[in-house]
Amino acid sequence: MSALTVAVVITPGFSPFHFSVPCILFGNAMPDPQLFNVEICAEQAGTVLSDIGLSMNVEHGLERLAVADIVIVPFWHNPDERPAQALLDALTHAWQRGAEVVGLCLGTYVLAYAGLLDHHRAATHWEYERDFSARFPAVHLDSNSLYTCDERLITSAGTAAGIDCCLNIIRQHYGAAVANRVARRMVVPPYREGGQAQFIERPLPENTRDAKINALMDYLRRNLDQPHDLDSLARFVNMSRRTLTRHFLKATGTSLGEWLNAERLQRSQELLETTDNSIESVAAMAGFQSPISFRQSFKARFGVSPSEWRRTFRGPAQVALEHA
Template sequence: MSALSVAVIATHGFSPFHFSVPCIIFGQAMPEAGLFDLHICAEHPGVVHSDIGVSINVGEGLEALDSADIVVVPFWNHPESKPSEALLASLVAAWQRGADVVGLCLGTYVLAYAGLLDHRRAATHWEFERDFTRRFPAVHLDSNALYTHDDRLITSAGTAAGIDCCLYIVRKHYGSTLANRVARRMVTPPYREGGQAQYIERSVPETTRDNKINELLDYLRRNLDKSHDLDSLAGLVSMSRRTFTRHFIKATGVSVGEWLNAERLHRSQELLESTDHSVETVAELSGFQSPVSFRQRFRSRFDISPSEWRRAFRGTRTER
């Protein structure tokens, strides 16, 4: 399987932070070689100055876009100015050829100036919402989204949302396992999906300050597929039912039932993303009493069906 070619475009006045995000995620943060082939390019190769005086020497021109699978505009320092026709034409040609075209933060302006976002959903920094909608009334700006994906056009909100967006792209192509490994290397949350409620990370703690409860949590994670009741669990930690209930809520902030439900849903997500098990088998392995109750709880929590989750986060490629 060949590596995906990523072209990151440096423009004059670029933001070093925004520019470094795709370079790190598709480059240094990759846990293994051969997944992405990173190219830094500019309309005019040579020295390109940032908005804080830092400069980079770029060796490739816009011809790098001709064969790129993913094209990233990490920033645009001049929202009021239309980019050159050469840059806009190259972006349009890349998208028409089948590439993903990405605008991080104010890089969304460049995609909008190219006309690529007309009648499509997009995101950008919230401070520029009024300006953006005034300039591009045909674009459906989602001011609540961390990032959006509409017909191979991917845009993000400001600053740190670029990290979420690039991790989403890794996840889209190679699945959640690789994206999570990259996130761990960067010491950042694995995903904050597009501002949508169904994608919020689990809120239950993995460990507490109570060692007895920690041991019980480890036991429960190893036995999520089994049924549990308060009396048996209290016996495992040598407490009365009432004392155990009080200790558990104090340590975790939630009841035993709430904790188990959250962990079982999290386990089901992992199984949906990393195995070919049927939804019925996923429900059983995750500890739900029936596929029906599993589907109901999953949709209630994430506002999406288990099958839809699998299609969204399985990734079109598999990790090596």
């Protein structure tokens, strides 16, 4: 079996970390150097400067994309800037002739600018989710997955998710055994549970322009562990149920029930990360009716269980101590 050619596209202002991920995984970390042949390409051969002042002398131009089996754009320095048309055309032609085209982190923007991702699933860094969706409405953005694969168009979420994505490409071509050996050499898990939704910050409004709604929100935050119903909360602010519902939606952009559930989930995250309380205690302290409803809500929102969240953000050693 001949080696697969991987063309890694380096662009001005590149990130050394993002650039190194495919170069290492398909290069030095491979147990068999004959499986992949990595070539560094740029729009024009010559010196390319990184975002921190490092430079790379590149031998190949975009002509190598015409023969590569896998083309990877590991980064893009500015989502507002449209890449050069020569690069977009080269990526399009590579995909049309059967190559896999990969965008890691903000490299997804380059594929989107080329029009390749229209009507396809894609992932990018969660911080750019709103910008990406507004800029490329025809792309089906997956805001939870660490990486996506859709008709030889492969994209990853932010930063370290590029490692997961490249490991999956290796797994698809040469099987789990080879991918696992590469992961061991990199000292990373061969497959990560969960998705980028675990890391997304979705801040809730602290205050609004409505004084009564602010007072209600403060009251609820102080009493998350207590049961609440719309009638009692309406009495608290001297409104009817309908008026409270309308005012709360106008002030916060969300319903009272959705806001309260989000606050309880956020509180449960804090408790899981900073205390040794059992899952049952966390559920009660955050105001969920039962541990079962807590686990269901947590899993639906973050894609992992409360115990998995705790392991991710506290580490397995700390979790083991809690159960010793």
